[in-house]
Amino acid sequence: MADVFNWQLQRKMKYQYEESRPQKQIAWVFDTNKCIDCQTCTIACKQTWTWSTGQEYMLWNNVETKPYGFFPMGWDVKLLELMGGAKWDTAGQLTSETIFEQAPAGERAKGFLFDSEHWAHPNIGEDEPVGVAEKGTYVDKLPHKMWFSYLARICNHCTYPGCLAACPREAIYKRPEDGIVLVDQERCRGYQECATACPYKKVMYNPEDRVSQKCIACYPKIEQGEQPQCVVSCIGRIRMAGYISPPGVIDPKNPIDYMVKVKKVAVPLYPQAGTEPNVYYIPPVHADREYLRQMFGPGVDGAIDAYQKTKTDADLLGLFMLFGSTERIIRQFAVQGETAIGYDEKGTELVRVPVREPNIVRDYFDRVHDSYLHNIT
Ligand code: SF4
Numbered sequence: 001m002a003d004v005f006n007w008q009l010q011r012k013m014k015y016q017y018e019e020s021r022p023q024k025q026i027a028w029v030f031d032t033n034k035c036i037d038c039q040t041c042t043i044a045c046k047q048t049w050t051w052s053t054g055q056e057y058m059l060w061n062n063v064e065t066k067p068y069g070f071f072p073m074g075w076d077v078k079l080l081e082l083m084g085g086a087k088w089d090t091a092g093q094l095t096s097e098t099i100f101e102q103a104p105a106g107e108r109a110k111g112f113l114f115d116s117e118h119w120a121h122p123n124i125g126e127d128e129p130v131g132v133a134e135k136g137t138y139v140d141k142l143p144h145k146m147w148f149s150y151l152a153r154i155c156n157h158c159t160y161p162g163c164l165a166a167c168p169r170e171a172i173y174k175r176p177e178d179g180i181v182l183v184d185q186e187r188c189r190g191y192q193e194c195a196t197a198c199p200y201k202k203v204m205y206n207p208e209d210r211v212s213q214k215c216i217a218c219y220p221k222i223e224q225g226e227q228p229q230c231v232v233s234c235i236g237r238i239r240m241a242g243y244i245s246p247p248g249v250i251d252p253k254n255p256i257d258y259m260v261k262v263k264k265v266a267v268p269l270y271p272q273a274g275t276e277p278n279v280y281y282i283p284p285v286h287a288d289r290e291y292l293r294q295m296f297g298p299g300v301d302g303a304i305d306a307y308q309k310t311k312t313d314a315d316l317l318g319l320f321m322l323f324g325s326t327e328r329i330i331r332q333f334a335v336q337g338e339t340a341i342g343y344d345e346k347g348t349e350l351v352r353v354p355v356r357e358p359n360i361v362r363d364y365f366d367r368v369h370d371s372y373l374h375n376i377t
């Protein structure tokens, strides 16, 4: 095992291979507060990539309701049981062990493999809140006593993928040009060590072809400078895909860097596993904080504070308005007055949107359509 630096843990850790970061690392920010669980992303992915025999049960993108929803069933409860609770010191450094450091003798990571029953209930727990609603319950402060929240999930295209580390065939590789993690379908022999090691359970076995398969980050689109299907189809405009700078480098004009490193409004999912996942979440402001700290690590409180200041932060507000505004990958952004602008890698303007949407009050009765209209203020 090599010593590698994991910036999310603020320390070095053991990993199967030497540190070798790609020239560019694809990354995402998902705003959980805006997700409406419409599953449009799930279906967009399903129709694009997993419609073949042997892939029936696969959802490379899924949206689950926390705390009682999971796909596969109970995946993160099992992970936490296996790893034990995460421990962080006051400086934000992980003091507990990652899946690699907890690996049993002779294995490369600590993990578990689910059977088909666990994959058979993708909507379990959907919209089920935790806590009891008594008659007349009125929620007037944060976090809510009774809550649920939606967690959209794809492969994290980790910097230190558990799947890649565990495969004895070396059938999984991380592309140097963009950091996308792929399973080589020719080399794979279906050992499923990858599925065992992935802490997020984002590798899925195809019993028809006898190989493992997973989210490919819509790489044919990424190669054309376009965002993946799940991102561009998102009704709630909760997603943005881009590139994150390596540790120690911050480009404040880069949207992903700005959210993750400058404003620190987006945090990784279960960073304690040690894979350095590259999907970052803006945590739900209304959910239980202890729960969120276990799920997103010690940056959660700061992220929620930063998010709640968005109304008075024109740059962040403008950047959020650029979510879902273009199919192209936004490499740089700027906010000029009341306009947010996105640029491509050459500095060519891709899109401009108003920072604040105009507020239009409609007539109560619409004579053209002979109908009554409601205004939400
Ligand atoms: Fe591999 Fe899982 Fe990380 Fe995806 S989320 S790169 S499948 S370890």
Ligand code: F3S
Binding pocket: 166, 167, 168, 169, 170, 171, 172, 183, 187, 188, 189, 190, 191, 192, 193, 194, 195, 211, 212
């Ligand atoms: Fe390797 Fe996983 Fe295939 S362990 S052989 S990539 S099923």
